[in-house]
Amino acid sequence: MLNAKSIALSIGKKQILHGVKLQAAPGQFTTIIGPNGCGKTTLLRALTGDLPYQGSVMLNERDLQQIPVTEQAALRGVLAQSTPLAFPFTVIEVVRMGLMAGTAAASPSLRKTLPFDALRRVDLTGYENRFYQELSGGEQQRVQLARVLCQMWQGTQDGAPRWLFLDEPVSSLDIAHQRDVMKIARDFADQGGGVIAVMHDLNLTAAWADHIVLMRAGEVVASGTVQQVYTSENLSRAYGCHIDMSRPPQQGLPFLHPASVGICQ
Amino acid sequence: MSMLTDASEAVASPIPPVRDRSHSARQMILILTGLLVVTSYFSLTTGAAGTSLMDALSALIHGEEISLRDKVVLWDIRLPRLAMGILVGASLAVCGALMQGLFRNPLADPGLVGVNAGAGLAAVSAIVLVGHLPMAIREATGYFLVPLAAFLGGWGTTLLLYRVATRRGQTSVATMLLAGIALGALSGAVGGILIYQANDDQLRDLTFWGMGSLAGATWLKVLVTAPVILLAISVAPFLGRGLNGLSLGEAAARHIGINVQRVKRLSILSVAAATGAAVAATGGIGFIGIVVPHLLRLAIGPDHRYLLPNAALLGAILLLISDMISRVIIAPAELPIGIVTAVLGSPVFLWILLRRRGVLDM
Numbered sequence A: 001m002l003n004a005k006s007i008a009l010s011i012g013k014k015q016i017l018h019g020v021k022l023q024a025a026p027g028q029f030t031t032i033i034g035p036n037g038c039g040k041t042t043l044l045r046a047l048t049g050d051l052p053y054q055g056s057v058m059l060n061e062r063d064l065q066q067i068p069v070t071e072q073a074a075l076r077g078v079l080a081q082s083t084p085l086a087f088p089f090t091v092i093e094v095v096r097m098g099l100m101a102g103t104a105a106a107s108p109s110l111r112k113t114l115p116f117d118a119l120r121r122v123d124l125t126g127y128e129n130r131f132y133q134e135l136s137g138g139e140q141q142r143v144q145l146a147r148v149l150c151q152m153w154q155g156t157q158d159g160a161p162r163w164l165f166l167d168e169p170v171s172s173l174d175i176a177h178q179r180d181v182m183k184i185a186r187d188f189a190d191q192g193g194g195v196i197a198v199m200h201d202l203n204l205t206a207a208w209a210d211h212i213v214l215m216r217a218g219e220v221v222a223s224g225t226v227q228q229v230y231t232s233e234n235l236s237r238a239y240g241c242h243i244d245m246s247r248p249p250q251q252g253l254p255f256l257h258p259a260s261v262g263i264c265q
Numbered sequence B: 001m002s003m004l005t006d007a008s009e010a011v012a013s014p015i016p017p018v019r020d021r022s023h024s025a026r027q028m029i030l031i032l033t034g035l036l037v038v039t040s041y042f043s044l045t046t047g048a049a050g051t052s053l054m055d056a057l058s059a060l061i062h063g064e065e066i067s068l069r070d071k072v073v074l075w076d077i078r079l080p081r082l083a084m085g086i087l088v089g090a091s092l093a094v095c096g097a098l099m100q101g102l103f104r105n106p107l108a109d110p111g112l113v114g115v116n117a118g119a120g121l122a123a124v125s126a127i128v129l130v131g132h133l134p135m136a137i138r139e140a141t142g143y144f145l146v147p148l149a150a151f152l153g154g155w156g157t158t159l160l161l162y163r164v165a166t167r168r169g170q171t172s173v174a175t176m177l178l179a180g181i182a183l184g185a186l187s188g189a190v191g192g193i194l195i196y197q198a199n200d201d202q203l204r205d206l207t208f209w210g211m212g213s214l215a216g217a218t219w220l221k222v223l224v225t226a227p228v229i230l231l232a233i234s235v236a237p238f239l240g241r242g243l244n245g246l247s248l249g250e251a252a253a254r255h256i257g258i259n260v261q262r263v264k265r266l267s268i269l270s271v272a273a274a275t276g277a278a279v280a281a282t283g284g285i286g287f288i289g290i291v292v293p294h295l296l297r298l299a300i301g302p303d304h305r306y307l308l309p310n311a312a313l314l315g316a317i318l319l320l321i322s323d324m325i326s327r328v329i330i331a332p333a334e335l336p337i338g339i340v341t342a343v344l345g346s347p348v349f350l351w352i353l354l355r356r357r358g359v360l361d362m
Helices: A040-047 A069-075 A091-100 A108-121 A137-151 A175-190 A202-208 A232-239 B021-045 B052-061 B068-103 B115-132 B135-165 B173-197 B200-211 B219-238 B240-246 B250-255 B260-282 B288-300 B304-328 B337-355
Strands: A002-011 A014-024 A029-033 A054-059 A076-079 A163-167 A194-198 A211-216 A219-224
Touching (some): A014 A211, A029 A040, A029 A202, A076 A137, A137 A175, A175 A194, A219 A232, B068 B260, B288 B304, B288 B337
16 A cells, blocks of 8 residues: 655745645556646655655555665666666666566576566567667657566565556657556556556546546645546646546546647636 | 566567677676786886896796896886876776766766866875974874875865755756866866965976876885775775666666665765875876776676776776886886876867767757
8 A cells, every 4th residue: 555644845945745645555556647737746756755755655554764775676666757878778788777676586587588578568679789878768768667667577576565656657658659558557556566657648547547646736636536536627627727528438438638628727 | 477478478488689798898807807917018018227127027937036227127116107007097997987877977087077186186285285284293194194185185076076066866967067177277276376385396296296197106105005996996896786777867776776875975985085096196197087988888888887897907908008108208208197198088088079969968
């Protein structure tokens, strides 16, 4: 279980988060949505221990701040929005960095094959010897996801759930790879792991997520299932413009047609 | 079963052929070790004293008696000079690689960002102002005063630089380079004041600090310098993995289990100690720290686990070669070695800049 209570966080003099409460269960795909600058990424960075926060974050019933860095690495993987590299590493060298932690339980033969399995999973087989710095933004993002998958190669370890934190994992991907990445997150949750992703695409979120946290100006304004959160009222209030929900007959999911978005206030 | 393996792919797929640069990196260690031995031999037999030393050396190896003159030249001049060259060359190159890994930038170098200048200024201050120091300090430090001052100067400059360039855990490369220029200029200005204060003997020492030289290496200097440099360099192998992780950025390094703070502290401490000791022993010698790691990255890739030991070897080799050039090019006089490394290194540095033009505009 991930249990964050009264998370407050300031950057400089500006307070970004105002007492945020968030619960995420293993086995579930949780997404954080909201307008630009509402504090989604900041919240994620607090949950991964990157930014000092006030309040408490309990990860698997342990205080995050009390868990040593190496243990945290065995417990959760993090994918940032983008990861520029300083030196000319090849793709396979980057993916193997995921083996530094979290795979202590993996056998030597598994450690050998994991990077290749991870690359196949993100559809980058054949890219092993390419230089990371020469790839497109979307390809780099998938290489980093493969690195994270190397680290979090299974959803649980010794019965305890492991966690994936993804910051806008599909923002630079084409539609086919968006679907791949959502499926990876879904599979991880189905294996007993927990996924927390910051998302911008509301339709993708509706199609894949179990639990949705809607934020506005550093506060959570709604959370629950897609049916509970995706109301015209909730979304219009959070994004500051009129939003109409429609329901295409196929799956009965709420669907947001981009053309239906009104002029922002 | 791992989520990475689908049931449909139960039969393990063969691992595709992958260029393994770690293999050639390990071979490179052997090649460079061999090259260092060869270079050391030529370093011992090159110089104003003539080629008779080749015979002397072979006589020595065969256990025969050699003349007192040859003995003095070999044992008291060439050997300590060789030892100092290896120590300082290795130190400069490893410190360059450490600093580049730490700042995540292939252009970072203790010489470029003013650490050498800080260490040199402290050493120069110690030389010129020694008469003004309390007797107790002079007696307590003795011969170690200048190296100690250089060490503290290098350390202080590194810490100051890091503080100035780091904000909220993010180190700005542009700020670091500009702060380095500012610190270098400040060192130059203070150095100028000291030159006015200096007497003739001190002036000669000051020139030596400015351009660097392996001449004047004695066994005593080697014995004082070696422990500091060897200790600092011996930390490097433990930093390889951490610096690799750090090339993903500080947050991502932490996410994969790297104790970032520890890697940073150990790197800074090593760079400050080794640069301070090297500058104290031989003055400011530039460009080895940039050129060596860059050439090695082209040859064996950026993996710091192999880059650091190879840098130590190639740094030693390049400094010995530069030293030989400095000894023979205007023989029987000697050119300061810093001039040779600058002439050899600055074109390479420009070449790196040109290759990275797009990346630097950030």
